[in-house]
Amino acid sequence: MRNAPDPIDRWKQAAEALGIEIPEERLKLAAPVFDALWKATRAPLRRDLSLVEPDFQFRPDGR
Amino acid sequence: MEAALKSIAALSRLIGAGEISPVELTRQTLDRIERLDSQLNSYITTTADLALRQAEAAEREIHAGNRRGPLHGIPYALKDLFFTKGIKTTAGSRVFADFVPSYDATVVEKLAAAGTVLLGKTGLHENAYGITSNNPHFGAVRNPWDTSCIPGGSSGGSAAALAAGLCSFSLGTDTGGSIRIPASFCGVAGLKPTFGRVSRYGVFPLSHTLDHVGPFAWTAEDLWYIFAAMAGQDAQDESTVDRPLAVPQFSAEPSLHGRKIGVPANFYFENLDPEVEAATRAALVQMEMLGAELVGVTVPDIEEFNLIARLIQIAEASSVHVNNLDSRREDYGDDQQTLLDQGRFVTAVDYLNAQRRRRQLNREFYELFDHLDALAAPAVAILPAKIGQTSVVVNGVEEDVRMMITRNARALNMTGLPLLSLPCGLSASGLPIGIQLVGALFDEKSVLEIGHAYQLATDWHDRRPPMAIR
Numbered sequence: 001m002r003n004a005p006d007p008i009d010r011w012k013q014a015a016e017a018l019g020i021e022i023p024e025e026r027l028k029l030a031a032p033v034f035d036a037l038w039k040a041t042r043a044p045l046r047r048d049l050s051l052v053e054p055d056f057q058f059r060p061d062g063r
Numbered sequence: 064m065e066a067a068l069k070s071i072a073a074l075s076r077l078i079g080a081g082e083i084s085p086v087e088l089t090r091q092t093l094d095r096i097e098r099l100d101s102q103l104n105s106y107i108t109t110t111a112d113l114a115l116r117q118a119e120a121a122e123r124e125i126h127a128g129n130r131r132g133p134l135h136g137i138p139y140a141l142k143d144l145f146f147t148k149g150i151k152t153t154a155g156s157r158v159f160a161d162f163v164p165s166y167d168a169t170v171v172e173k174l175a176a177a178g179t180v181l182l183g184k185t186g187l188h189e190n191a192y193g194i195t196s197n198n199p200h201f202g203a204v205r206n207p208w209d210t211s212c213i214p215g216g217s218s219g220g221s222a223a224a225l226a227a228g229l230c231s232f233s234l235g236t237d238t239g240g241s242i243r244i245p246a247s248f249c250g251v252a253g254l255k256p257t258f259g260r261v262s263r264y265g266v267f268p269l270s271h272t273l274d275h276v277g278p279f280a281w282t283a284e285d286l287w288y289i290f291a292a293m294a295g296q297d298a299q300d301e302s303t304v305d306r307p308l309a310v311p312q313f314s315a316e317p318s319l320h321g322r323k324i325g326v327p328a329n330f331y332f333e334n335l336d337p338e339v340e341a342a343t344r345a346a347l348v349q350m351e352m353l354g355a356e357l358v359g360v361t362v363p364d365i366e367e368f369n370l371i372a373r374l375i376q377i378a379e380a381s382s383v384h385v386n387n388l389d390s391r392r393e394d395y396g397d398d399q400q401t402l403l404d405q406g407r408f409v410t411a412v413d414y415l416n417a418q419r420r421r422r423q424l425n426r427e428f429y430e431l432f433d434h435l436d437a438l439a440a441p442a443v444a445i446l447p448a449k450i451g452q453t454s455v456v457v458n459g460v461e462e463d464v465r466m467m468i469t470r471n472a473r474a475l476n477m478t479g480l481p482l483l484s485l486p487c488g489l490s491a492s493g494l495p496i497g498i499q500l501v502g503a504l505f506d507e508k509s510v511l512e513i514g515h516a517y518q519l520a521t522d523w524h525d526r527r528p529p530m531a532i533r
Binding site: 011014015018020021022023026027029030033034037038040041044045047049052053054058059060 | 257258259272273302367370371373374377389392397400401402404405407408413415416417418419420422423425478479480504
């Protein structure tokens with residue numbers, strides 16, 4: 001996926017691999033926006049978060 | 064001022080004194096809807112017959128000496144996202160255009176028990192997923208202060224209807240700013256309570272860890288009456304909590320002595336319209352004159368908060384809509400398809416790590432309130448945009464309108480903290496500006512008391528759009 005030439009092709013390949021049906025013309029709209037978000041979230045999500053308890057049902061007071 | 068444009072507190076006094084009856088008030092408001100809503104499109108469905116029946120019942124009870132409280136006989140509107148038994152509930156969506164629920168949302172039941180009068184269901188951004196309320200299926204909701212502008216969203220109809228005197232209060236939901244943004248753009252007050260305070264049972268979900276239910280009204284005092292009637296643990300919604308409500312003291316004299324209000328040194332005042340900044344800073348000066356201590360603070364990385372919030376929201380929203388998107392794609396608007404398609408690419412690992420990172424950032428945010436009563440910031444960084452406007456120039460830089468509108472709102476949904484938006488000014492072009500106050504977890508009391516003191520000393524909450532008073 002990293003070697004795919006542009007965001008649309010990159011996420012088109014991902015959609016095909018995952019069996020997600022998105023019409024070509026819709027993928028052209030969604031892929032660039034998601035690609036930018038995906039790239040921007042790499043740094044925060046590549047922190048070591050392994051010891052932070054995941055929260056399946058958000059509880060603001062930590063219950 | 065016509066009764067339909069007055070606050071709940073004022074109406075409650077008038078009803079108590081027998082100077083107006085719930086039926087008179089309801090008829091007046093229904094007449095206004097008939098006369099004015101063609102300019103705004105704030106309602107999808109009106110329930111005139113039901114409203115008059117409820118108003119007559121309220122009137123009978125009040126005359127018999129059985130007054131239930133300040134909301135008894137007060138007409139209100141519901142965002143068309145709340146289930147109403149036997150009444151169409153569309154979610155602003157073509158998919159649910161003919162959906163008629165078989166039960167009421169918990170908050171609808173609670174407001175009925177308080178003796179309120181339901182006028183109808185208000186327009187919204189499709190599926191509550193967006194901030195313009197420019198709905199492709201039900202038409203654009205318009206801003207009463209300038210009908211060429213958006214009212215904000217997603218609860219745009221609820222805020223617009225209140226601002227125009229087409230209801231005396233209303234309900235909305237807030238996932239990434241959907242109460243605070245329309246409150247700010249329509250010049251009314253809005254409260255997003257602490258996550259867990261108000262049941263979401265019977266409310267169409269968008270993003271289950273970010274969705275909140277809250278009221279619109281003219282004043283902090285009015286918001287309290289509605290919030291107090293709705294709050295409480297609900298066995299039907301496991302996210303709700305059993306926490307006692309602290310009752311605000313709404314003093315007659317405006318004073319903020321002893322209050323510490325944080326003013327962010329980073330992010331919130333860095334990229335915004337100059338008129339928004341001026342109005343917000345003027346409100347802070349007013350609060351300081353009332354005795355508050357303004358404290359400069361550094362907030363956690365809101366840019367990162369916003370990115371993670373978007374990732375969580377698109378994943379959660381897509382999980383809600385994926386089946387309908389696959390089977391009825393043509394029934395979704397353009398922006399919905401683009402958003403919902405994106406959410407399908409979020410991996411489980413990214414989603415879980417986003418929720419883990421959220422917990423870390425929240426802890427940093429909560430620590431601010433060890434030494435503060437509230438944090439203050441502009442509710443929205445820009446003035447209301449024109450319908451269809453996609454970009455805006457801020458300080459010489461062209462920005463995406465949607466990103467600028469959600470910039471100051473989105474991250475705060477991640478924290479679950481209580482948020483109050485209050486009108487604090489008008490631009491040179493006559494468009495409303497709002498300030499948001501952030502409180503500690505479960506401390507709605509402090510933000511409402513601060514808001515009340517500010518409103519006693521100012522009159523922004525007494526301003527009405529010209530189209531509403533002509």
